[in-house]
Amino acid sequence: MKIAFYGSSLLSSYWNGAATYYRGLLHALSRRGYHITFYEPDVYERQQNRDMDEPDWCRVVVYPGTSAAVQAVTRHAADADIVVVASGIGFEDDTIRRLVYGNARPGAARIFWDVDAPATLQQLAAEPDHQLHTDLRQIDMVLTYGGGEPVIEGYRAFGARDCIPIYNALDPDTHHPVPPTARFNADLSFLGNRLPDREARVDEFFFEAARAAPQKAFLLGGSGWGDKVMPRNVHLVGHVRTVDHNAFNVSPLAVLNINRESMARNGFSPATRVFEAAGAGACLITDDWVGLDLFLKDGEEVFAARDGKDVADILQGLTPDIARAVGQKALERVRREHTYEQRAEKADTIFRRFFEKEREVAVG
Template sequence: MKIAFYGSSIVSAYWNGAATYYRGLLRALAQKGYDIIFYEPDVYDRQKNRDIDPPEWCGVVVYDGTVEALKTVTAEAARADIVVKASGVGFEDDLLLQEVLRNAPPRALKIFWDVDAPATLAELRGDPDHVLRKALGELDLVLTYGGGDPVVDAYRSLGAANCVPVYNALDPVTHHPVPHDARFSADLGFLGNRLPDREARVEHFFLEPAARLPRQTFLLGGSGWGDKSMSENVNFIGHVSTRDHNAFNVTPKAVLNISRASMAENGFSPATRVFEAAGAGACLITDYWEGIELFLKPEEEVLVARDGQDVADILAGLDRERAKAIGERALTRVLSEHTYVHRAEAVDLLFRSHAGAAREAAE
């Protein structure tokens, strides 16, 4: 089956946290025989900051950030069996959805794939005339990369025919154990861009513990933190290329996952970073969110902190031997249950069952 997928970017992870998710899942679907073309706009300097070349398993069409170019690429939806419009594409999202639905053939499976469900649902609840809210009745399926029952129930209450979470996972081809790299030596590392929905939690879970533990070293990677006040034992290294993520994850004694506030409040929303770190065999400390035990077992495969003091206490009592054992158990767990191959199996079944219903409805 042919998939026309309209998303933010698959060739650039620059200010694009969904890239890892797209790559892992679409690669696994391509291996199952799907013929995929990914359409992405040339915005936010992503094309100037590509971290991969267009992959052999997925066609990539980059279009100019103009309405004319958008209408040209959405016309190609007419040739697809499955048409996907993702959230947060970054250029004329409402118009993109309208044009995708206008051009998709009646027999095609029409999907909205939400990679930030808490933010999207907040918009929909606040605007009865929102383009997506009005379009839910035309869609065959809403997929989300997290959220569990709260998100499923919310989408159905707004008119979605069906909503199914497809969680983040591990792509072992790109995230795996590597040798330690002295550039990333630290007791605790955190990698994440400075975002309004995360900054206060980074202060609480990372910068405050660093100030409490002056004899331990902390490593901060990501964009936007240059003018942030931090203690002398924090080494800020700026943007870290995806080619260095494995070394960043595995070299410190432990690495930290800090969810955005909306994701933590909603629960059942493991970030890509959780699986990237586990896939590298890292010892992961994560802030608490409901549902974590579905993915990793607390105290054995992951360490869970409810506040900054917990992070400081965990780190103060964590030796390298225990950290290594936790990372090894996490790696075993994600390889056995949480790879994108596992996710693609479930998505393939969804596609095939819903595609049949879509064809029958069109006849």
């Protein structure tokens, strides 16, 4: 089956946290026989900051950030069995959805794949005239990379025929233990771009922890933090390429995950960083959120913190032996239960059931 996937970027993780999700899931789907073309716009300097060449398992079409280019690439939706438009493309999102779904051939599966579902549902509630309200009543299903029952119920309330989470996961070929690197040595590291609905939580969980533990070394990776006033024991390394994520995760004593505000409030939304860090065998500290125990067990495979003081307290009691033991248990858990092969199996089942129902309707 052919998939036409319209998203932010497969080739660049620059200002694009969904990149590793796309890569892991689509690579696993390709191994199941799907022929995938990924369409991404040349915007936000992503193409100048690629951290991946075009893979042999997916054709990538990079198009200019112009209305004419959008018109051209969306016509290719007619060639696919499954057409997907992801959230957060960052350029003409409403137009791309309208054209892709409109150009899809009869009988094709039309899917909205939301990589930030809690925030999207917030926007839908605040904007009753948003184009997505109309789209939801016309497409076949919504897939999300998290959210659990709150997101499922939310999307159904807005008229979606179905909503199914396909959670983030681990690609063991990409994220795995490596030797530590001196560049990323620290007691606690955090990797995340500076975003409006994340910054306050980074202040609370990361910078407050740094102030509470001035004798500890903190490392901050990600884009947009250059003019941020921060404690003296925080070292900024800027954008960290995907190829360096494993070293970033294994070199410090512990790694911090901080969910964006909407995802933390909703729960059931593990970030890609959770599985990337666990897959590298890192000791992970995360902000506490409902549903965490579905993925990792607090106190054994991960440490959950309610605020910066909790983070500092956990760090104070952490030894290299404890960190290694927790990281090893997390690694074993995610390799056993949370791989992209398992997520692709679920997506494959969803797609096949859709086409079986379509055939049943056509026959009878």
